[in-house]
Amino acid sequence: MTPQNPDTWKTASDVPEAIREPLGRLLLSLADNKRLLGMRYSEWILGAPTLEAGIACSAMAQDEWGHGRILYAMLKDFGYDPGALEHEREAAEYLNSELLDSPPNDWPTMLALNALLDTALTVQCEALTESRFAPLHYKVRKLLDEERFHFEHARGWTARLAETDAGRTALADAFTVGAGPVLRWFGSAGGDIGSVLATEGVVDGDPDALRKRWFDRVRPLLDQVGASVPPSADLGWSDWDDGRRRTGAGGPDSDTLARVRGDKNRAMLMD
Amino acid sequence: MGRLSGEKLYEIFARQKREDRFEHVGTVQAPGPELARVYAWQTYDEAKWFEMIVASRDAFHAVNRDESPFTLHPTEIS
Numbered sequence: 001m002t003p004q005n006p007d008t009w010k011t012a013s014d015v016p017e018a019i020r021e022p023l024g025r026l027l028l029s030l031a032d033n034k035r036l037l038g039m040r041y042s043e044w045i046l047g048a049p050t051l052e053a054g055i056a057c058s059a060m061a062q063d064e065w066g067h068g069r070i071l072y073a074m075l076k077d078f079g080y081d082p083g084a085l086e087h088e089r090e091a092a093e094y095l096n097s098e099l100l101d102s103p104p105n106d107w108p109t110m111l112a113l114n115a116l117l118d119t120a121l122t123v124q125c126e127a128l129t130e131s132r133f134a135p136l137h138y139k140v141r142k143l144l145d146e147e148r149f150h151f152e153h154a155r156g157w158t159a160r161l162a163e164t165d166a167g168r169t170a171l172a173d174a175f176t177v178g179a180g181p182v183l184r185w186f187g188s189a190g191g192d193i194g195s196v197l198a199t200e201g202v203v204d205g206d207p208d209a210l211r212k213r214w215f216d217r218v219r220p221l222l223d224q225v226g227a228s229v230p231p232s233a234d235l236g237w238s239d240w241d242d243g244r245r246r247t248g249a250g251g252p253d254s255d256t257l258a259r260v261r262g263d264k265n266r267a268m269l270m271d
Numbered sequence: 272m273g274r275l276s277g278e279k280l281y282e283i284f285a286r287q288k289r290e291d292r293f294e295h296v297g298t299v300q301a302p303g304p305e306l307a308r309v310y311a312w313q314t315y316d317e318a319k320w321f322e323m324i325v326a327s328r329d330a331f332h333a334v335n336r337d338e339s340p341f342t343l344h345p346t347e348i349s
Contacts, residue, residue: 052299059313149313159303160306163277
């Protein structure tokens with residue numbers, strides 16, 4: 001049992017105004033990334049190298065989509081309309097990682113999402129298990145329980161590809177491309193959102209602490225294929241948007257946006 | 272999506288309650304036990320298992336019959 005902090009917030013309305021907005025944006029970032037990551041997994045159900053890997057992608061897609069749905073629903077208490085969040089937004093309103101803007105076009109790039117970005121979302125969720133915002137406790141634990149095999153999938157495939165020169169090189173390249181955006185995703189060290197949430201006990205670590213937890217976990221995989229990671233001082237913050245947790249003004253590409261919003265089925269949406 | 276070189280067959284056993292006996296629930300192909308565990312858990316999710324285990328097919332030895340599903344050589348499985 002988690003000791004009950006007398007200052008724990010039991011509902012969103014208990015959360016002070018100055019914290020409700022950054023907390024809502026954190027939940028929306030997690031929701032958007034999980035929704036789009038789930039879509040990327042689903043795109044490999046039929047194209048993975050083996051039937052088993054395709055089934056694994058199907059299972060991981062279901063996990064991520066379910067988590068996205070739970071998180072979008074939570075946002076109702078933060079003043080958002082979950083239906084509008086899921087079906088009505090423009091690309092520039094999504095809070096997803098740059099890595100999810102367009103589909104990975106090969107299996108190593110897919111594995112980089114699995115190993116690096118999926119793990120980053122998990123590290124961020126782990127940092128919420130004792131959050132001062134109590135409604136997260138049970139939901140995050142359930143979600144983390146379902147995530148336990150995602151990293152093992154990435155680890156197993158990293159070992160598999162590391163067996164050949166071609167596989168090792170391809171995965172090293174994909175990891176090197178993915179590492180920078182994922183490291184940035186935790187937020188800039190001096191950024192308001194990550195620092196405020198840590199100071200207020202919503203998240204149990206600031207962006208640098210979460211970055212270190214993530215790096216400690218993925219480092220064996222990076223090392224196994226010889227991928228290089230940019231030093232923390234050289235992550236490229238010049239175009240950084242702290243509110244969207246990404247660089248640049250972009251967002252999901254048009255095909256991704258149409259599918260993630262369910263544009264084809266818009267006529268069937270009720271209320 | 273056939274079998275990749277270097278992959279082996281793994282047999283999966285599971286039980287729903289501690290007091291249950293393990294039942295054979297299926298088979299996966301994987302390069303090693305690490306991915307076999309992942310595939311087993313994600314593929315055979317029809318029940319809320321209390322415990323699941325995997326074993327390489329070549330760990331099984333026939334006792335009274337020359338041929339049984341677990342002891343057939345992988346190349347003999349269609």
